[in-house]
Amino acid sequence: MLKIKGGQEISWEVQISWSKNASLPIIAASLLVGKVVLNNVPRIGDVFTFLEIIKSLNIQVEFVWNTLKIDSTKMNLDNPNDELIKKIRVGILLIPSILNKFGEVNIPYPGWCNIGKRPIDEHIKWFKAIWYEDLSKWENVHLKWKTKSWNIELNAGFAVTATENLIIANILREWKTTINLAAIEPHVINLIDFFNKAWAHISISYNHKIEIIWVRDLSENIEFDIIHDYIESGTFVIFGALTSKNYLDINNARINDLSCFLEKCREAWVKMEDLWNDKLRVYRSENLKAVKFQTNIFPGFPTDLQSPFAILLTQADGISKIQEIMFEWRLNYLVEIEKMKWHPAMLNPHEALIFGKTKLNASTVSSWDLRAWVAMIIAWLIAAWDTHITNVEYIKRWYEDIIGKMKNLGVIIEDVETLK
Numbered sequence: 001m002l003k004i005k006g007g008q009e010i011s012w013e014v015q016i017s018w019s020k021n022a023s024l025p026i027i028a029a030s031l032l033v034g035k036v037v038l039n040n041v042p043r044i045g046d047v048f049t050f051l052e053i054i055k056s057l058n059i060q061v062e063f064v065w066n067t068l069k070i071d072s073t074k075m076n077l078d079n080p081n082d083e084l085i086k087k088i089r090v091g092i093l094l095i096p097s098i099l100n101k102f103g104e105v106n107i108p109y110p111g112w113c114n115i116g117k118r119p120i121d122e123h124i125k126w127f128k129a130i131w132y133e134d135l136s137k138w139e140n141v142h143l144k145w146k147t148k149s150w151n152i153e154l155n156a157g158f159a160v161t162a163t164e165n166l167i168i169a170n171i172l173r174e175w176k177t178t179i180n181l182a183a184i185e186p187h188v189i190n191l192i193d194f195f196n197k198a199w200a201h202i203s204i205s206y207n208h209k210i211e212i213i214w215v216r217d218l219s220e221n222i223e224f225d226i227i228h229d230y231i232e233s234g235t236f237v238i239f240g241a242l243t244s245k246n247y248l249d250i251n252n253a254r255i256n257d258l259s260c261f262l263e264k265c266r267e268a269w270v271k272m273e274d275l276w277n278d279k280l281r282v283y284r285s286e287n288l289k290a291v292k293f294q295t296n297i298f299p300g301f302p303t304d305l306q307s308p309f310a311i312l313l314t315q316a317d318g319i320s321k322i323q324e325i326m327f328e329w330r331l332n333y334l335v336e337i338e339k340m341k342w343h344p345a346m347l348n349p350h351e352a353l354i355f356g357k358t359k360l361n362a363s364t365v366s367s368w369d370l371r372a373w374v375a376m377i378i379a380w381l382i383a384a385w386d387t388h389i390t391n392v393e394y395i396k397r398w399y400e401d402i403i404g405k406m407k408n409l410g411v412i413i414e415d416v417e418t419l420k
């Protein structure tokens with residue numbers, strides 16, 4: 001449990017960490033390369049869990065500071081850690097690498113999720129399209145190589161992990177693959193850059209089209225850099241606007257990836273300055289105005305920033321409207337935050353109104369959606385009194401040293417065992 005002092009102000013400068021959502025698919029893709037050195041891998045719970053899983057496939061792993069060395073030359077399927085694969089959804093990223101190497105995969109169905117249904121039907125549909133047979137039963141995913149397929153067109157439905165899985169699945173397939181309706185999030189591009197560095201021929205265009213030209217072999221040895229996390233950066237924009245003394249400088253802010261989000265911030269009257277070298281200065285912003293926004297696929301407003309932005313809107317004059325089009329449970333945190341005497345109106349699972357400006361009161365609250373959890377920390381920082389936060393271990397899964405970063409910014413925050 002965390003204890004946060006209410007009504008705090010933070011200062012100066014923060015360094016953004018590297019992207020979780022880029023690291024995990026690139027670690028999975030590394031299994032096709034042999035020996036890989038990945039720089040800038042965040043030290044977070046999901047990465048550690050994923051590494052435990054690949055170690056159970058007899059892959060050698062060395063993780064020192066943020067440099068990860070992976071040697072998959074002796075990979076085998078003798079003792080996969082099914083319990084862990086079941087636990088995290090990104091276990092499905094292992095499917096295409098295993099299929100490429102062994103022609104057959106049989107793993108537990110990925111775990112339940114707290115932000116929405118998150119089926120994997122798109123993944124299975126397109127594995128079948130490239131001629132794998134689906135032998136799955138209810139509790140597992142079982143696919144087996146059937147026969148050779150030729151040039152093929154797939155539609156990824158803009159789904160992020162499905163696009164990543166289709167890239168990994170087709171990278172060594174003979175002939176040409178075209179993926180239409182592909183997700184083009186920065187982490188998808190980072191995955192493509194990884195493969196191209198390993199001698200692949202993949203192109204991506206802004207009309208959501210990816211083309212993969214067959215290469216016989218990938219390089220057996222590469223070193224590659226993971227990008228910074230634009231979602232963490234956007235979260236600190238909100239921190240800066242609501243809680244900085246004067247301003248907060250965000251280093252490695254990935255400003256270009258956040259254009260739609262930053263535009264909405266400006267519309268809500270957040271004051272910002274684009275400095276040099278991808279550094280963004282966010283000023284303490286009073287007189288915020290209500291706005292209407294809708295989450296969308298990249299380059300639209302990211303669903304992962306919906307909840308922190310909603311906290312900003314509690315401090316804006318007027319009635320704001322949220323439309324969360326992606327995940328049906330991603331507004332659930334509003335019910336928790338009502339305990340802080342903020343009165344949102346849930347219109348339906350995808351839409352809500354926020355009435356501002358509201359003075360938030362402290363209360364013990366909790367969340368099972370990581371992004372909402374961080375939003376709550378911001379809410380607590382601006383709340384009138386001290387607050388307790390439960391489910392602390394959750395945040396360590398996805399944000400690198402977020403508590404340490406906040407302490408460096410001057411936040412008074414304590415780990416306490418139990419609520420007194």
Ligand code: EPU
Nearest residue numbers: 021118119120121122123158159160161162303304326371
């Ligand atoms: N969908 C299907 N069938 C599928 C796959 C997806 O219907 O086979 C639907 C989902 O139910 C959902 C929508 O398509 O409604 C979007 O799903 P998508 O596949 O794009 O999401 P994801 O790949 O499961 C990734 C990120 C999420 C992020 C979303 C949207 C990773 C590991 N996860 O999820 O990250 O919210 O894209 O950008 O990259 C987070 O970091 O907080 C997080 C949840």
